[in-house]
Amino acid sequence: MHLARFPRIFLAHLPTPLERLDRLTKELGGPEIWIKRDDCTGLSTGGNKTRKLEFLMAEAEAMGADMVMTQGATQSNHARQTAAFASKLGMKCHVLLEDRTGYQDHNYNDNGNVLLDHLHGATTEKFPGGHDMPGEMEKAAEAARKNGNVVYVIPGGGSNATGALGYANCAMELLNQVNERGLVVDHLVHATGSSGTQAGLVVGLKALNANIPLLGFGTRAPQEKQEQMVYDLAVKTAEKIGCPGVVARQDVRADTNYVGEGYGLPREDTIEAIRMFAELEGILLDPVYSGKGAAGLIDYCRKGKFKKGERVVFLHTGGAAGLFAYDTVLARDTTQMAAE
Numbered sequence: 001m002h003l004a005r006f007p008r009i010f011l012a013h014l015p016t017p018l019e020r021l022d023r024l025t026k027e028l029g030g031p032e033i034w035i036k037r038d039d040c041t042g043l044s045t046g047g048n049k050t051r052k053l054e055f056l057m058a059e060a061e062a063m064g065a066d067m068v069m070t071q072g073a074t075q076s077n078h079a080r081q082t083a084a085f086a087s088k089l090g091m092k093c094h095v096l097l098e099d100r101t102g103y104q105d106h107n108y109n110d111n112g113n114v115l116l117d118h119l120h121g122a123t124t125e126k127f128p129g130g131h132d133m134p135g136e137m138e139k140a141a142e143a144a145r146k147n148g149n150v151v152y153v154i155p156g157g158g159s160n161a162t163g164a165l166g167y168a169n170c171a172m173e174l175l176n177q178v179n180e181r182g183l184v185v186d187h188l189v190h191a192t193g194s195s196g197t198q199a200g201l202v203v204g205l206k207a208l209n210a211n212i213p214l215l216g217f218g219t220r221a222p223q224e225k226q227e228q229m230v231y232d233l234a235v236k237t238a239e240k241i242g243c244p245g246v247v248a249r250q251d252v253r254a255d256t257n258y259v260g261e262g263y264g265l266p267r268e269d270t271i272e273a274i275r276m277f278a279e280l281e282g283i284l285l286d287p288v289y290s291g292k293g294a295a296g297l298i299d300y301c302r303k304g305k306f307k308k309g310e311r312v313v314f315l316h317t318g319g320a321a322g323l324f325a326y327d328t329v330l331a332r333d334t335t336q337m338a339a340e
């Protein structure tokens with residue numbers, strides 16, 4: 001894996017820390033739990049999209065783009081990190097936001113990530129749920145080109161083979177960290193969505209022959225669809241980095257039992273996970289992704305699927321900026337607090 005062959009703009013704060021979660025480990029009484037802090041990548045409150053954008057934005061710059069365009073859900077962390085990266089490079093940024101939750105309240109629609117998109121100077125355009133977002137983006141890009149802009153279009157979540165390079169790199173970074181510290185890792189888990197994170201990780205882990213099983217906890221699609229999406233992108237990413245065929249279909253595993261009602265709709269176990277990380281470890285998760293991933297992790301520990309004597313690494317993909325959009329869901333009932 002020779003990633004220096006690909007254009008990259010070094011902007012993320014790397015390597016991200018790898019820390020042991022002593023109090024969560026003790027509370028659950030199972031495996032030793034570690035966290036890889038990709039919530040600390042440094043760009044506009046951080047998150048996993050920054051690693052992908054290092055490669056994507058380098059391509060944009062190489063083609064002489066003066067504008068980037070992308071799409072996501074209203075509270076897209078990807079949109080926020082893209083807007084921030086574009087600011088740094090002096091590019092315009094336009095994002096198309098899809099309403100995937102139906103939440104009507106002010107904070108969901110204008111606070112959190114949306115507030116930050118606008119602070120970074122991005123323009124936003126809203127669409128109802130179920131819209132053909134890639135199609136809309138192509139139309140918007142065409143219109144901007146007619147106005148004389150050189151537009152670089154980034155797919156939702158930054159998930160293509162270029163973006164996934166960022167997570168092949170993360171696999172290498174993590175493997176170096178655990179090797180240097182003498183830590184044997186039995187499981188690596190994280191929240192999976194548009195698939196670039198898991199695809200990049202699985203390619204990196206397999207190309208390095210790390211022998212660390214990877215599991216994505218789903219946040220949107222059903223299992224078969226999620227795994228196929230990750231696998232398809234992993235195949236393309238492996239070809240791009242010169243290791244075709246390195247990932248087998250059975251290397252791609254997703255558990256989608258923690259999604260609940262749908263994308264962006266937290267359930268009780270999502271909120272419990274957010275509270276546990278906040279109260280036991282002082283770490284902020286989010287209601288859309290990392291909270292669902294952590295709910296899966298916690299349940300696996302409780303059910304003995306991850307065992308005492310094993311070591312699990314939870315990749316924290318970020319998202320805390322979205323907490324402020326979910327205040328109505330997260331606000332703790334004060335009568336309940338008094339009773340506790």
Ligand SMILES: *Cc1c(COP(=O)(O)O)cnc(C)c1O
Pocket residue numbers: 047048049077078157159191192193194195196197198286289290317318319
């Ligand atoms: C986008 C995102 C994910 C999912 O990553 P994908 O590469 O889209 O699968 C997980 N966590 C957070 C906080 C995200 O913003």
